[in-house]
Amino acid sequence: MQTFFSEDHRLHFPQGELHGGELVTPFERPSRVEYVLRQLKERGFPAVTTPDAVDLSIAHRVHDAGFLNFLETAWDEWKAAGNAGEIIATGFAARRMSGAFRPPPRDIDGKVGYYALAAETAITGGTWKAACSSLASAQSAQRHVAAKGGAAFALCRPPGHHAASDMFGGYCFINNAAVVAEMFRLGGAGKVAVLDVDFHHGNGTQEILYARGDVLFASLHGHPEDAYPYFTGYADESGEGEGEGATANYPMRPGTAYGEWSQALDEAIARIKAFGAEALVVSLGVDAYKDDPISFFKLESEDFRRCGNRLAKGLGLPTVFLMEGGYAIEAVGINTVNVLEGFAEG
Amino acid sequence: MQTFFSEDHRLHFPQGELHGGELVTPFERPSRVEYVLRQLKERGFPAVTTPDAVDLSIAHRVHDAGFLNFLETAWDEWKAAGNAGEIIATGFAARRMSGAFRPPPRDIDGKVGYYALAAETAITGGTWKAACSSLASAQSAQRHVAAKGGAAFALCRPPGHHAASDMFGGYCFINNAAVVAEMFRLGGAGKVAVLDVDFHHGNGTQEILYARGDVLFASLHGHPEDAYPYFTGYADESGEGEGEGATANYPMRPGTAYGEWSQALDEAIARIKAFGAEALVVSLGVDAYKDDPISFFKLESEDFRRCGNRLAKGLGLPTVFLMEGGYAIEAVGINTVNVLEGFAEG
Numbered sequence: 038m039q040t041f042f043s044e045d046h047r048l049h050f051p052q053g054e055l056h057g058g059e060l061v062t063p064f065e066r067p068s069r070v071e072y073v074l075r076q077l078k079e080r081g082f083p084a085v086t087t088p089d090a091v092d093l094s095i096a097h098r099v100h101d102a103g104f105l106n107f108l109e110t111a112w113d114e115w116k117a118a119g120n121a122g123e124i125i126a127t128g129f130a131a132r133r134m135s136g137a138f139r140p141p142p143r144d145i146d147g148k149v150g151y152y153a154l155a156a157e158t159a160i161t162g163g164t165w166k167a168a169c170s171s172l173a174s175a176q177s178a179q180r181h182v183a184a185k186g187g188a189a190f191a192l193c194r195p196p197g198h199h200a201a202s203d204m205f206g207g208y209c210f211i212n213n214a215a216v217v218a219e220m221f222r223l224g225g226a227g228k229v230a231v232l233d234v235d236f237h238h239g240n241g242t243q244e245i246l247y248a249r250g251d252v253l254f255a256s257l258h259g260h261p262e263d264a265y266p267y268f269t270g271y272a273d274e275s276g277e278g279e280g281e282g283a284t285a286n287y288p289m290r291p292g293t294a295y296g297e298w299s300q301a302l303d304e305a306i307a308r309i310k311a312f313g314a315e316a317l318v319v320s321l322g323v324d325a326y327k328d329d330p331i332s333f334f335k336l337e338s339e340d341f342r343r344c345g346n347r348l349a350k351g352l353g354l355p356t357v358f359l360m361e362g363g364y365a366i367e368a369v370g371i372n373t374v375n376v377l378e379g380f381a382e383g
Numbered sequence: 384m385q386t387f388f389s390e391d392h393r394l395h396f397p398q399g400e401l402h403g404g405e406l407v408t409p410f411e412r413p414s415r416v417e418y419v420l421r422q423l424k425e426r427g428f429p430a431v432t433t434p435d436a437v438d439l440s441i442a443h444r445v446h447d448a449g450f451l452n453f454l455e456t457a458w459d460e461w462k463a464a465g466n467a468g469e470i471i472a473t474g475f476a477a478r479r480m481s482g483a484f485r486p487p488p489r490d491i492d493g494k495v496g497y498y499a500l501a502a503e504t505a506i507t508g509g510t511w512k513a514a515c516s517s518l519a520s521a522q523s524a525q526r527h528v529a530a531k532g533g534a535a536f537a538l539c540r541p542p543g544h545h546a547a548s549d550m551f552g553g554y555c556f557i558n559n560a561a562v563v564a565e566m567f568r569l570g571g572a573g574k575v576a577v578l579d580v581d582f583h584h585g586n587g588t589q590e591i592l593y594a595r596g597d598v599l600f601a602s603l604h605g606h607p608e609d610a611y612p613y614f615t616g617y618a619d620e621s622g623e624g625e626g627e628g629a630t631a632n633y634p635m636r637p638g639t640a641y642g643e644w645s646q647a648l649d650e651a652i653a654r655i656k657a658f659g660a661e662a663l664v665v666s667l668g669v670d671a672y673k674d675d676p677i678s679f680f681k682l683e684s685e686d687f688r689r690c691g692n693r694l695a696k697g698l699g700l701p702t703v704f705l706m707e708g709g710y711a712i713e714a715v716g717i718n719t720v721n722v723l724e725g726f727a728e729g
């Protein structure tokens with residue numbers, strides 16, 4: 038299986054993540070990908086391919102133009118305003134704010150709060166370029182699969198599934214999964230499925246696709262009563278309008294192990310089959326792992342191989358794997374490549 | 384004029400405020416009140432009075448019970464969860480979160496994000512007691528005015544006007560102004576006005592009173608396109624239902640000086656008069672001052688005296704002044720007491 042990967046991910050390395058009331062070294066850090074690269078090499082995967090240049094026209098189909106412009110220009114504006122640190126949102130367009138859906142403020146602090154859904158995620162001087170390089174890997178993987186069938190892996194960093202149509206957060210800026218799904222549609226696939234196995238709910242992907250009947254979004258994740266991002270991913274969120282029934286959420290409780298998790302996976306696979314998807318996008322987070330530092334599922338490393346195997350056997354679709362979360366560092370590599378190997382063996 | 388003040392404000396002294404991407408010493412700090420106390424003393428005001436015990440039953444009339452319980456218990460829950468720092472929200476119930484209006488999550492991180500409207504405001508072990516003592520001062524001031532007429536000053540800290548029915552932020556936890564307005568109503572006033580002259584929009588007070596026709600809320604503040612809290616306070620926000628017409632917003636642009644500001648003040652005074660208010664609550668922030676570090680109006684210290692004078696001459700109502708913001712430290716005392724003196728001379 039071919040891997041697409043850009044070294045430009047290194048351009049995004051915030052010094053601080055707001056966590057437990059302190060600024061700590063972010064859990065989502067550049068070294069995560071080193072463990073994946075090492076495992077790919079050790080297990081004889083082909084050398085990684087540097088992606089083609091990013092095509093932002095497709096990002097504009099799933100994201101708001103003002104939001105993308107904000108991501109590109111925020112750093113300069115933030116620094117020009119005399120801020121000493123990295124960009125972290127303070128005042129949010131939260132529940133009780135009557136003007137939350139007006140156009141964004143002019144002030145940079147206000148813009149940051151308008152476009153942010155969380156305060157743990159910093160924007161740095163290199164974030165926009167890194168996010169574009171992450172999307173470029175996703176796009177090259179899609180083109181590879183569209184041309185040759187089978188499967189490909191985009192080792193994306195920063196990840197994308199928390200990024201909504203016009204909001205960043207949860208370490209995410211551009212929604213790679215939504216863009217890749219759109220590319221499959223533009224390439225002629227009648228229906229496409231996005232399966233999100235990251236521990237956290239793919240709130241951004243869901244929001245972007247919520248009213249669409251041509252792309253199914255299915256997600257296995259920690260219950261929103263218990264887990265970040267908290268305010269999306271309930272089982273009764275099933276889409277709206279033409280998209281009614283094209284969103285499938287499987288929230289699960291703390292301590293969930295592979296037995297229960299794989300039942301949800303089987304249900305999601307059945308939904309994708311019944312939906313008639315002609316291509317599959319997998320938001321591949323491996324933070325469902327038992328030792329992940331910020332999650333609470335109990336999957337073993339071998340369970341990730343089983344997961345990949347089930348996807349191949351159960352669906353057999355042209356498939357793009359996109360790296361999302363996973364923070365147990367060493368295990369991120371083992372578990373990610375286990376999914377890919379399990380799929381290749383399926 | 385009598386001042387009500389509790390030393391328990393000192394129990395709330397967060398070490399960190401998220402500002403410009405860094406954790407800095409909060410602008411809203413205990414020393415602010417020292418400057419006010421000094422000016423009161425220097426100018427011959429009566430010695431401050433320690434308030435009676437807080438009456439939370441009235442706070443329950445303007446705030447959500449789950450929210451008040453959260454404020455009281457959050458610290459223990461946060462520490463029990465192993466967090467090292469003070470309570471600062473990370474994941475928010477922001478614009479694109481489909482479950483933002485569901486009941487709060489069970490997880491403490493989720494609860495904090497649910498009840499927070501901003502990330503600059505930390506909750507500490509002493510915050511609840513301090514917020515209660517701040518409310519106690521406000522309540523004692525109200526009782527004083529209700530019994531004897533005239534005016535009184537509550538030197539409240541932490542402030543209250545950003546606190547919504549079920550959200551904290553902007554250095555605020557319990558909305559003292561809304562509680563005092565409610566006490567005037569319970570005491571027999573047919574109509575009450577809250578005038579907010581703090582530089583920042585009193586989003587919390589507005590939200591609590593938005594559908595009420597018996598309490599007018601009028602606010603002079605930095606335009607939400609330019610100033611925190613950004614997402615409320617537009618001129619077209621005028622109330623809803625029975626409260627339609629009982630909200631009056633006067634947003635003003637960067638650099639606004641007393642000439643324009645006092646015109647808005649006169650308009651607000653005319654509105655309060657036409658409304659038929661029998662009592663007045665003044666959310667007295669002095670961050671409209673030209674040298675305030677986080678604001679952009681250009682009022683001189685003498686303008687604050689004029690402001691107080693106009694309130695007395697223009698309305699002559701039983702009046703409770705509640706301390707809100709003002710961060711230029713030394714000038715906070717001068718400007719605050721200028722308002723009170725100007726009122727007393729009016």
Ligand SMILES: [Zn+2]
Pocket residue numbers: 235236237322324361362363
């Ligand atoms: Zn995740």
Ligand SMILES: [Zn+2]
Pocket residue numbers: 581582583668670707708709
């Ligand atoms: Zn203020």
